[in-house]
Amino acid sequence: MNIILFGAPGAGKGTQSSLLIERKNMFQISTGDLFRSAIKNKTELGKKAQDYMVRGELVPDSIVIGMVEEVLQGQKKDFILDGFPRTVAQAEALDTLTSKMNIKIDKAIFVHVPKTELLGRLSGRRVCKNCGAVYHLKAKPTRKPDVCDACGGEVVQRPDDHESVIETRLKAYEDYTSPLKEYYKKLGKYFEVDGNQASESVYGKIEALLN
Numbered sequence: 001m002n003i004i005l006f007g008a009p010g011a012g013k014g015t016q017s018s019l020l021i022e023r024k025n026m027f028q029i030s031t032g033d034l035f036r037s038a039i040k041n042k043t044e045l046g047k048k049a050q051d052y053m054v055r056g057e058l059v060p061d062s063i064v065i066g067m068v069e070e071v072l073q074g075q076k077k078d079f080i081l082d083g084f085p086r087t088v089a090q091a092e093a094l095d096t097l098t099s100k101m102n103i104k105i106d107k108a109i110f111v112h113v114p115k116t117e118l119l120g121r122l123s124g125r126r127v128c129k130n131c132g133a134v135y136h137l138k139a140k141p142t143r144k145p146d147v148c149d150a151c152g153g154e155v156v157q158r159p160d161d162h163e164s165v166i167e168t169r170l171k172a173y174e175d176y177t178s179p180l181k182e183y184y185k186k187l188g189k190y191f192e193v194d195g196n197q198a199s200e201s202v203y204g205k206i207e208a209l210l211n
């Protein structure tokens, strides 16, 4: 089954995707991770995306859609789209792409978390610079301060998790991504899970939708 996981910044899309990869052998397509990797490797794509991301704005649709098309080519495993689509134009482009490639998107799962909780999750999130493992100062601290449990890499705050940028990201979500709920309801593909519970409980709800 191929799914879209969508929700506000900090809703737990990345956390749930990691569990689905580990337990269901699914493939994650995270546009945010692809951009961060392109920035780290100083590619042309990274140069185009960097300024938008630092400001907390969405990267233009044309750049995102081209990147996703490349990743979808030849995809054999069941996949999770994490952070894409994020606008109605991206959703329409995805429909065109998938029908051209003869791929089906089965469900669009919205992970609902209230704004007050999102602020705490984003400002407390820390990530490993080396392997990308995700931590939280309170909910999931590293064993040694600022050192990744998994690989020993340095654990830092994402530049777009600074408080001044978080508000811009949340506004972009409200303005452009929230309308996707109606879009997928009309297609009969919309499902919602309560993301304001322990990660394992959220996973249980998502897993039930896959079965």
Ligand code: AP5
Binding pocket: 007, 008, 009, 010, 011, 012, 013, 014, 015, 016, 031, 032, 033, 035, 052, 053, 054, 056, 057, 058, 059, 060, 064, 082, 083, 084, 085, 086, 090, 121, 122, 124, 125, 126, 134, 135, 136, 139, 140, 160, 169, 195, 196, 197, 198, 199, 200, 202
């Ligand atoms: P992206 O990387 O996709 O960021 P995002 O959507 O803002 O989502 P996050 O990664 O912030 O949060 P998440 O939902 O994955 O939460 P996580 O699991 O980490 O995008 C970044 C930027 O790239 C965008 O702003 C934009 O510029 C650009 N971009 C990307 N895609 C684009 C697109 N399609 N179009 C245009 N531009 C695009 O969890 C967050 C924290 O909470 C962690 O610390 C975690 O440990 C903790 N946590 C998770 N689950 C729980 C739980 N159940 N209980 C308690 N804590 C939890």
